[in-house]
Amino acid sequence: MKNRLKELRESLGLTQEQLGELVGVSRQAINAIETEKFEPSIWLAYDLCKIFHCWIEEIFLFEESERKSRAQRSRGVV
Numbered sequence: 001m002k003n004r005l006k007e008l009r010e011s012l013g014l015t016q017e018q019l020g021e022l023v024g025v026s027r028q029a030i031n032a033i034e035t036e037k038f039e040p041s042i043w044l045a046y047d048l049c050k051i052f053h054c055w056i057e058e059i060f061l062f063e064e065s066e067r068k069s070r071a072q073r074s075r076g077v078v
Contacts, residue, residue: 002061006034008052023047 009019009030016034017027023044032038040048049056 001036001039003033003036003059004061005030005048005059008054008059009034012052019051022051 009016016030020027020030025044029038033040045056045060048059052059
């Protein structure tokens with residue numbers, strides 16, 4: 001899923017490790033989200049929103065994602 005996590009993190013002058021500590025995950029997890037290799041749980045996404053004082057849609061760009069949601073896959077939506 002496309003996201004602006006790296007941009008937002010850097011705007012606060014945080015390293016991946018520092019952001020991970022703030023939300024209770026590893027540096028590797030933050031890296032995986034930034035590089036679109038991992039989609040966070042809703043709870044982690046919520047915690048990230050609290051750090052950046054923004055809405056989830058300001059971090060995660062749902063309309064730009066090429067990956068189908070689980071609901072779309074289960075309904076056979078192309």
